[in-house]
Amino acid sequence: MAEDAADLHVPVMVEEVINCLQPDSAGVYVDGTLGLGGHSQAILEYTAPSGRVIGFEWDREAAAFATDRLRGFGDRLQVVRSSYADMVAELKTMGIDGVDGVLVDLGVSSLQFDRGERGFSFQTDAPLDMRMNLDAEMTAADIVAKADVGELADIFYHYGEERQARRIARYICEARGQEPVRTTFQLAELVKKAVPRRFHPDRIHVATKVFQALRIAVNRELDNLVRLLDEAPKILRQGASFCVISFHSLEDRIVKQAFRNSERLQVLSNKPVEPGVEEVRLNPRARSARLRKAIKV
Numbered sequence: 001m002a003e004d005a006a007d008l009h010v011p012v013m014v015e016e017v018i019n020c021l022q023p024d025s026a027g028v029y030v031d032g033t034l035g036l037g038g039h040s041q042a043i044l045e046y047t048a049p050s051g052r053v054i055g056f057e058w059d060r061e062a063a064a065f066a067t068d069r070l071r072g073f074g075d076r077l078q079v080v081r082s083s084y085a086d087m088v089a090e091l092k093t094m095g096i097d098g099v100d101g102v103l104v105d106l107g108v109s110s111l112q113f114d115r116g117e118r119g120f121s122f123q124t125d126a127p128l129d130m131r132m133n134l135d136a137e138m139t140a141a142d143i144v145a146k147a148d149v150g151e152l153a154d155i156f157y158h159y160g161e162e163r164q165a166r167r168i169a170r171y172i173c174e175a176r177g178q179e180p181v182r183t184t185f186q187l188a189e190l191v192k193k194a195v196p197r198r199f200h201p202d203r204i205h206v207a208t209k210v211f212q213a214l215r216i217a218v219n220r221e222l223d224n225l226v227r228l229l230d231e232a233p234k235i236l237r238q239g240a241s242f243c244v245i246s247f248h249s250l251e252d253r254i255v256k257q258a259f260r261n262s263e264r265l266q267v268l269s270n271k272p273v274e275p276g277v278e279e280v281r282l283n284p285r286a287r288s289a290r291l292r293k294a295i296k297v
């Protein structure tokens, strides 16, 4: 994989993440979403010469890329090919029963999204896959093929907040009887046809929310997030920071409530940290990022 994949994914709110974690050279930090390693690199640089990062990443392409890219840090970085939801068990098997900070940067990396072949985007025609973890069994095409109208409508409504959910679900179920829906372009076209022109949104593609919803369903993103929010406080040392960057309101709401309801965590501000104007100008993907922080008590 070429080094340009790292240029492709610019990590968001790096300065804010360092401010949030306040990492030091004696600490062990978990990056729950290693991705291409941007945030881990920043933590490793900041905690030189001896701070450690354990990076979780379930996408084998991303894990391989980050491992190679950050090899200069030697054994200060350990990469775990597993879900962040299993963080506590994985760390325990490594003999680690306390860490000095946990970061997760939710969502997809540019490696997954911008390279059309993984099927996350309606901009490129590709198999309708959307698995971040390529070892997982169920793809977006499987869901579209097997779910009934009610199940599909629930996915589009709950995970995409798509108001035309039922109409789109019905249309897809009728269409798949004639021809299986195997590609991103097929699905985008079906959504376009299902939604009457007057309901097409002005600023985003009409299939945006359906694609987001399917991605969340395929990767069980909200279930994993809920598990993480329950698990991570168990492994944080007293006074350690838990930082979560989310990219849409569904995730942010879950994080906000879990932080507020946890007896193990203290929240210093109810307002999330947002990226600065200059960062958004340079990296439009950062626009919707929201960073929430809690401290282990």
Ligand SMILES: C[S@@+](CC[C@H](N)C(=O)[O-])C[C@H]1O[C@@H](n2cnc3c(N)ncnc32)[C@H](O)[C@@H]1O
Residues within 6 Å of the ligand: 009, 010, 011, 012, 032, 033, 034, 035, 036, 037, 038, 039, 040, 056, 057, 058, 059, 062, 082, 083, 084, 085, 105, 106, 107, 108, 109, 132, 133, 224
């Ligand atoms: C937004 S990217 C992270 C980018 C990273 N912070 C960087 O600077 O390059 C999110 C990454 O988290 C990974 N991911 C998502 N859910 C995960 C999970 N449950 N367990 C492990 N990795 C996950 C995705 O595969 C993706 O590579």
